[in-house]
Amino acid sequence: MITKILIANRGEIACRVIRTARRMGIATVAVFSDADRDALHVKMADEAVRIGPAPAAESYLDIGAIIDAARVTGADAVHPGYGFLSENPDFVEAVERAGLIFIGPSADAIRAMGLKDAAKRLMEKAKVPVVPGYHGDAQELVVLAGKANEIGFPVLIKARAGGGGKGMRRVDDQADFPAALSSAKREAKASFGDERVLVEKFVDTPRHIEIQVFGDSHGNVVHLFERDCSAQRRHQKVIEEAPAPGMTEEMRAAMGEAAVKAAQAINYRGAGTVEFIVDASEGLRPDRFWFMEMNTRLQVEHPVTEAITGLDLVEWQIRVARGERLPKRQRELSISGHAVEARIYAEDAARGFLPAVGTVGHLQFAEGMRVDTGVAEGDTITPFYDPMIAKAIVHAPTRTEAIAELAGGLSRTEIAGTVTNTGFLVRLLRQDDFAGANLDTGMIDRHVDELVTAIQTPEEVIAFMAVVVSGMVDPHTTPEEPAVLIGPWENWGYPRRDVRLSHEGEVESYSVTRRGVREWRVSGGALAEPLQLSELKRQADGSGWTAYVNGRRKAVRIARLEDGITVFEEGAAHVRGIPKIERAGDAAAGGDTVTAPMPGVVKEVTASAGQTVKAGDALIVMEAMKMEMTLSAPRDGTIGEVLVKAGQQVSDGTVLIALEAEENAS
Incomplete structure (x- = not known):
């Protein structure tokens, strides 16, 4: 029996495991670093234990601290989530030595698939198709460069440990190989503690299609169909969907059989994902896919598989760990509808997808989506961990409907206090190639300029911002209450306030004059000419504000924070800072x-x-x-x-x- 699970992870996956465990009547224990003391997963769990300071190496990667936390709380099982220690065989052995159940595969299975070169040699023996490349032990530049020449450019340099695109570089020319190799090794060492790499042929028009597999301790293995993860940037998945667009029954059967063979070759137990690279230059053909790697854990994108199969994969993990047989056999599994998932990150798409930090002062997800998150309003996105805020998932009868519903839901999602990629996601979902299923892993790069173009803030939105920041309007009133805050009486004209807003390092000065009970005049700053804003009021459903700007009705949603204001409209988030004191000369000369x-x-x-x-x-x-x-x-x-x-x-x-x-x- 499993009566209490310690979750050796954080964020949305910890919250995800807690929800299923609670439904199954199983108590949960969260672990946390100093940076996560008030995190959502800590609040959700039945118990929580501090395991160290903020850096992951001193907390979430500290095997001893996690085992001690399990002992002191009386947990009888450990769920690793994904990332951190989830694919560390030493952790599995430490858990089992402590007399605890590891909710995942065996240490031997993880080791077998943990190093890409050894895994590919194993897959060749199991007659699973493998990408042409060099998977040997030699790591000298002269050897690897020579192998790259033999394979033929372009090639991919890939870290043999880990995943997620870390330690991966595409090289198109022999002259660029040494620098790319050095960079890949350095990143692999920092990410996985292992700088060794392999070299593979880069597949033209590649699609990334993976198969969800599940095995039990009784020798049973099934696949739960495929997911398409071709919408990527920097080898990181952005949008995942199931089933794969254009998939034929012949192709699905071939890929499913290969994935099951891969799992059987290592006596796999629990949830795993076999990832394939597919040459889609002539459509999906059963002779054009090759094994890339196997992730011996639950995947970030598992919700789309849950959506199309109606299953709870975390429940399956727990049941298998308890020694039960798989709940269903292959012939009992089927696909219903289409599911799409988007990862919402704190990152600035317009600045090269640079990760962002900040306190989430306002957070409201649109209804109609499944949202898996480990972030609550008031939480801080720190530099210590992955900046994912949430995953948004939609399931619908068809792909077209699922994409439309997800794009609409993301456009109505409100996050203020940090930069996010929601606008980029909406544009990507509505982009013609993506909507038309013209997919490959280079699609985002080809369209990146149109997808990340910074959206200019409309002047009428600036008028809203200036009026709210002026202090002459109360953004918290109900529709029935007046929106005006009456300031001191001014004998020589209308009440006026000067407002400063900051944008991209520049301070903009505005003048706001109240000319009536619900009428303001805004001038200066980025406005070409003064604007009249009137009849400002909250919408009856509480979803935002409306006003007439120069006689034209405008609807927006407003998040007013201490140091800034965000206005959401038509899927865009327009942000302005509120400088306390303008300090001339603060910024160092940018060119120096x-x-x-x-x-x-x-x-x-x-x-x-x-x-x-x-x-x-x-x-x-x-x-x-x-x-x-x-x-x-x-x-x-x-x-x-x-x-x-x-x-x-x-x-x-x-x-x-x-x-x-x-x-x-x-």
Whole structure:
């Protein structure tokens, strides 16, 4: 029996496991770092135990601390979630040595699939098709570069441990191979503690299609059909769906059989995903798919499989861990409708998808979607962990309906306090190639300019912002109450307030004049001419505000926070900061410094004082929120001072390198 489960994870997956365990009458224990003391998963669990400080290496990756937490709370099973220790065989063995049940596969199965090169050799023996490439042990540049030449460019360099696109680089030309190899090894070492890589042929027009498999301890293995995860950027999945568009029964049967063979080859138990790369240049053909890797855990995108099969995969995991047989056999499984999932991240798509931090001061998801989240209003997105806020899932009779409903739900979702990718997701779902199922893993890159184009804030939205920030309107009134806050009487004209809003580092000054009970005049700043805003009131359903701007009715939703204001309209989130005091000269001259774009760790410094550089020269490599980024020289010049060293933790805006003033630069 399993009576109490400790969840060795955080965020939305911890909350997801708690919900199923509670429905099954099983108590739960959450673990948390100092950064997560007030997190949603901690509040949801029956018990919670601190396991260390914020860095994952000192908390969520601390095997001893997690085992101690299970012992002290009397848990009899551990669920690893995904990420962190979920695919660490040493963790599985530690759990079992402690007399606990591990809700997942055996340590041997994880080891068999944990290293991509060994896994592919094993799959070849099991007669599962494998991508052509070099999966040997040699790691010298001359060997790997030679193998890449034999395979033929373009090739992919891939970390042999881990996944999620970490340590993966596409190389199109032999001359670029050494730098790409160095970068891939460095990122693999930082992400997985193992810098070894393999080299594979890059497949033209590739689609990423994976098969959900499940095995029990009685030798039974089934597949729960496929998911299409081709909508990716930087090898990270953005939107997942099931079933795969264009899938034929012949192709599904071939891929399902191959996935089951893969699981049987390692006596697999529990939930797993076999990932395939598919050459879609001539449609989906059963002779054009190859094994990439097996994820020996539950996947982030498992909800779309649950939606089309009507199953609870976490429940299946728990039942299998208890020693039960699989609840259903292959012939009893079927597909119903279509499901699509989008990952909502705290990231700035217009700035190269740079991860963001901040406190979520306002959070409201649209109705009609399944939302899996570990974030609540008031929570802070920190630089220590993956910046995913939530997963939004829609199930409908057809793909067209599911996409439309998900796009609509995301456009009505309100998140303020941090930058998010919701606008990008809406544009992607409505993009012609995606909507028409013209899918491959390069689709987002081909259309990235149209998908991430920064949306200009309409002038009428700015008028709303200025009026609300002026203090002459109460955004919390009910539809029946007046929206006006009466300020001090002014003898010489209408009441007027000066308002400052900040945008992209610039401060905009506006003048707001109240000209009647529900009428304001806004001028200055980014407005080409004054605007009249009248009849401002809340909508009866509480969903937002309406007003007439220069006689034209406008509806918006407003989130007013202490340091900023966000206006949501037509799927876009328009943000302005509210500066407390405008401080002239605060910002360092943009062309004279290299600053940290967000909190993170300096991984490598290639610059030195006195060095002459050209604009665009790589100077520093940083890692933040599991992403490696290279910071370059902002202009030609001479480095005056290097202010950081490798291994140093830096905060957002920290000056890392200062160039000599232009008049002194050589």
